[in-house]
Amino acid sequence: MTDFAATRRAFHLPQGITYLDGNSLGPMPVAARDRVARMMADEWSEMLIAGWNKAGWYVQPRRVGDRIARLIGAGPGQVVMGDTLSIKVFQALSAALRLRPGRRVILSDSGNFPSDLYVAQGLAQAVGAELRVVPPEDVEAAIAPDLAVLMLTEVDYRTGRRHDMAALTARAHQAGALAVWDLAHSAGAVDVDLTGADADFAVGCTYKYLNGGPGAPAFIWTHPRHADAAQPILQGWMGHDAPFAFDLDYRPASGIERMRVGTPPVIALTALDAALDVWEGVGLADLRARSIDLTQAFVAGVEARCPDVTLNSPRDPARRGSQIGFRHPQAYAVMQALIAAGVVGDFRAPDVLRFGFAPLYNDLDDVERAVDTLARVLRDGIWDDEKFRQKAAVT
Amino acid sequence: MTDFAATRRAFHLPQGITYLDGNSLGPMPVAARDRVARMMADEWSEMLIAGWNKAGWYVQPRRVGDRIARLIGAGPGQVVMGDTLSIKVFQALSAALRLRPGRRVILSDSGNFPSDLYVAQGLAQAVGAELRVVPPEDVEAAIAPDLAVLMLTEVDYRTGRRHDMAALTARAHQAGALAVWDLAHSAGAVDVDLTGADADFAVGCTYKYLNGGPGAPAFIWTHPRHADAAQPILQGWMGHDAPFAFDLDYRPASGIERMRVGTPPVIALTALDAALDVWEGVGLADLRARSIDLTQAFVAGVEARCPDVTLNSPRDPARRGSQIGFRHPQAYAVMQALIAAGVVGDFRAPDVLRFGFAPLYNDLDDVERAVDTLARVLRDGIWDDEKFRQKAAVT
The missing domain is CATH 3.40.640.10 (Type I PLP-dependent aspartate aminotransferase-like (Major domain))
Structure with a gap:
């Protein structure tokens, strides 16, 4: 079995950040x-x-x-x-x-x-x-x-x-x-x-x-x-x-x-x-299994708590990679609010919130925090409130 | 006037090495x-x-x-x-x-x-x-x-x-x-x-x-x-x-x-x-003048002391860049002996000894040492003597 706690420790991950943009740029080992x-x-x-x-x-x-x-x-x-x-x-x-x-x-x-x-x-x-x-x-x-x-x-x-x-x-x-x-x-x-x-x-x-x-x-x-x-x-x-x-x-x-x-x-x-x-020591079957665990948990969490977004990725994990997209009409502003709150995914035009799950360093705590933060941002309608970013940045 | 002593100090140059191969790979600033x-x-x-x-x-x-x-x-x-x-x-x-x-x-x-x-x-x-x-x-x-x-x-x-x-x-x-x-x-x-x-x-x-x-x-x-x-x-x-x-x-x-x-x-x-x-602060006219000084001194020194090599670069500095080549039938072995003695140029097939002079960090001491070492290697006929390298490496 691959020791994913050990692989996570091999990275420098900035304090207070849940990083779900490794599909754009991986963090520094x-x-x-x-x-x-x-x-x-x-x-x-x-x-x-x-x-x-x-x-x-x-x-x-x-x-x-x-x-x-x-x-x-x-x-x-x-x-x-x-x-x-x-x-x-x-x-x-x-x-x-x-x-x-x-x-x-x-x-x-x-x-x-x-x-x-x-x-x-x-x-x-x-x-x-x-x-x-x-x-x-x-x-x-x-x-x-x-x-x-x-x-x-x-x-x-x-x-x-x-x-x-x-x-x-x-x-x-x-x-x-x-x-x-x-x-x-x-x-x-x-x-x-x-x-x-x-x-x-x-x-x-x-x-x-x-x-x-x-x-x-x-x-x-x-x-x-x-x-x-x-x-x-x-x-x-x-x-x-x-x-x-x-x-x-x-x-x-x-x-x-x-x-x-x-x-x-x-x-x-x-x-x-x-x-x-x-x-070294990471098995591809383990990698795939962990990727599916993470993405499935994220889809389930978001769908349970965020009725305003729509899944933009295949529901069947066999038909997708290790990232999940959700659509929202204000996706750009929502992503800005998420980033300000320490959950880093990215925006892809015109309306996609994109979240990458890297099995080497992302874990279920990341999933939970991402779901919580997204739910809060959407529930409070604070994605377009400039003040939110200030507040969120220090919480 | 450009301060070439200062530019030379900006580089890490290994102890005991006269580096005349910056036309292949420059040293580390x-x-x-x-x-x-x-x-x-x-x-x-x-x-x-x-x-x-x-x-x-x-x-x-x-x-x-x-x-x-x-x-x-x-x-x-x-x-x-x-x-x-x-x-x-x-x-x-x-x-x-x-x-x-x-x-x-x-x-x-x-x-x-x-x-x-x-x-x-x-x-x-x-x-x-x-x-x-x-x-x-x-x-x-x-x-x-x-x-x-x-x-x-x-x-x-x-x-x-x-x-x-x-x-x-x-x-x-x-x-x-x-x-x-x-x-x-x-x-x-x-x-x-x-x-x-x-x-x-x-x-x-x-x-x-x-x-x-x-x-x-x-x-x-x-x-x-x-x-x-x-x-x-x-x-x-x-x-x-x-x-x-x-x-x-x-x-x-x-x-x-x-x-x-x-x-x-x-x-x-x-x-x-x-x-x-x-x-910053290096003038191109100064750079060119220094390059010509270095290459002219090298050509003059080698031609005065090494009758066995033939100039393989234009004699007129206006018609050449910042490197000098000399031909020698045993060029490869000669260059190995030079390198072993701490003067690093390179060999280009079939018979060329190539020396690059980088105005930012090479100086007239480098020229003098290169001429002396080449003259000694050629005079003593030691370029194909394996023992020479051992001796030369520690002097």
């Missing part, structure tokens, strides 16, 4: 602060350029990738770190498109994070592909024989709705297409199993449930069947077969290494590496 | 370590998600960009930070290509850093452009009326040869083409003047002469005449006109903001921001 300080003092300071070998900076993107692999159902040597999620979406999508020559349709849904759609639009325009965007519930029906790539975010950033990765991937494969999955709201939140789902490419960020810090590097996974065939458009020296031969012509490295582009962000990767220590 | 520790403890820890506004993380890429602008002859609001240099090359090059519809030739040279050529190859293949690579001395003659983009690195990473940015840009413009400049070995090393040279796009890294730390973020500059017309292929949410409206369609932000892609790397940008403090 204490080890991240200490490890970065040590890296600055012992590695950059003292080793200088030799740190690339001596301190292992050069292999860090693969080594850290291996640590994430376990959390997403991938094997060792299949994940590499770097860049941002948007860049990794571009790489995965462009590589997938090239593996389906003669086809030009990319299918996504309107529940995808907008940046993924922007990336797809930019790529489609540049290479003459076509992006089709349908509502999330219509994705399966829209998988047609002309499809090149199905590109989806597994867990919807607003509603928490979780796509059935295995089923949709199978449908895409039946149509002769490939499936690219964005795990931004999945990795570290639910029991992702890329290998079991037989996905083709996956990408994700590490500043949410993986707690790597603001703007922490992204990851990319390629199924081994594609790893030596994928041809990324973004060809950088770190993805070259022999970066330090300084050849004038690009020759991709074998395997996932070719998805590296430029010089890796060592300080940020060091923070992330330390943040991943918290995951 | 003490403020970088302290600032990152403070950012972790006061911002990420305590502000959590609110740090994006409260601590100014969201505007950091522009704010830090403005600090770099001064060092490259650009104006405020014209530079933005993020990603890696290879990604920024891709953005600048793709945007420049699109500004020259109907033309498809990219011209570069074999002295360019290979990653720039790899990026251009990947882009050219994807969009049907053609990359022509000529020797550095043939660039001017190769600027033809079919040229779309001239893409060069101002200072050659091996030889230190400096292109005449103003003259080549003018030639490119006469041919109806645009000029993209990579400032990797220029920014913080020489008196770059993008505005004076009338360049179109520029990119650079910050881990060399700008001392931002291993893998520090890159920068990109767009001339104001193109800033609202440039259409990057890499369309990410941070470059959207209204990132938090979560529109499904991309609409580029005005100006340089559209060159942002994903979530910015806050920890790394914080280290870089602190590193840029050292530049």
Whole structure:
């Protein structure tokens, strides 16, 4: 059994705050602060350029990738770190498109994070592909024989709705297409199993449930069947077969290494590496069970006590990730009042109160306080009373 | 007059080391370590998600960009930070290509850093452009009326040869083409003047002469005449006109903001921001004068005392950056012996000893020690004697 009291203690959580926004930015693991300080003092300071070998900076993107692999159902040597999620979406999508020559349709849904759609639009325009965007519930029906790539975010950033990765991937494969999955709201939140789902490419960020810090590097996974065939458009020296031969012509490295582009962000990767220590000993089944306990308790509590809000997430926990949304006509002001009272979730336009539950550090006390505070804010109608914030901030 | 003794004191330089590899990775400014520790403890820890506004993380890429602008002859609001240099090359090059519809030739040279050529190859293949690579001395003659983009690195990473940015840009413009400049070995090393040279796009890294730390973020500059017309292929949410409206369609932000892609790397940008403090009060003319003093003294010293090496950099300081290369048939072994003796330069295949002189922290004592050590290593023929390293390491 995973010891979630111990994982909670690994974080610095500000006094008096119930933090339910780890699906936007995870809190700081204490080890991240200490490890970065040590890296600055012992590695950059003292080793200088030799740190690339001596301190292992050069292999860090693969080594850290291996640590994430376990959390997403991938094997060792299949994940590499770097860049941002948007860049990794571009790489995965462009590589997938090239593996389906003669086809030009990319299918996504309107529940995808907008940046993924922007990336797809930019790529489609540049290479003459076509992006089709349908509502999330219509994705399966829209998988047609002309499809090149199905590109989806597994867990919807607003509603928490979780796509059935295995089923949709199978449908895409039946149509002769490939499936690219964005795990931004999945990795570290639910029991992702890329290998079991037989996905083709996956990408994700590490500043949410993986707690790597603001703007922490992204990851990319390629199924081994594609790893030596994928041809990324973004060809950088770190993805070259022999970066330090300084050849004038690009020759991709074998395997996932070719998805590296430029010089890796060592300080940020060091923070992330330390943040991943918290995951040692955490079982994904335990993680999922705790996530469901927390979200179910929150839904039940809010529905029992807050008649003015409407659930904006699937009721069936099997069909959602680790976040819960409720709609309220004054959602923005309500969230401001909640934050002022020490319960930090976030607002998503036009009317959604969003609450993320991170099994590593959130517990049933957090749920209880969030329910109580939301009920009080709504009951007293104080969300638009400026004075409330002053009062609430000191209680 | 710039106080270079003071700028030198701002760095942590390891005991007993003469560091002449700041053109690969700059040493740590003490403020970088302290600032990152403070950012972790006061911002990420305590502000959590609110740090994006409260601590100014969201505007950091522009704010830090403005600090770099001064060092490259650009104006405020014209530079933005993020990603890696290879990604920024891709953005600048793709945007420049699109500004020259109907033309498809990219011209570069074999002295360019290979990653720039790899990026251009990947882009050219994807969009049907053609990359022509000529020797550095043939660039001017190769600027033809079919040229779309001239893409060069101002200072050659091996030889230190400096292109005449103003003259080549003018030639490119006469041919109806645009000029993209990579400032990797220029920014913080020489008196770059993008505005004076009338360049179109520029990119650079910050881990060399700008001392931002291993893998520090890159920068990109767009001339104001193109800033609202440039259409990057890499369309990410941070470059959207209204990132938090979560529109499904991309609409580029005005100006340089559209060159942002994903979530910015806050920890790394914080280290870089602190590193840029050292530049306050540093005049570019002083910087250039000191660079020339150091490199001239090094060339004169080595040529007077080391008959076995051949200068691999332009003799005229006006035609080179802030680094000096010498060729020696056993260059790799010689560099190992130098490093063992505490003089850190680096080796570039096949036979180049490369020494970078960073005016902010290198001084004439460094030059003297480097010359003495190189002369001794070569005179005694001890570069391939394993025992030498042991002895040298303790002297």
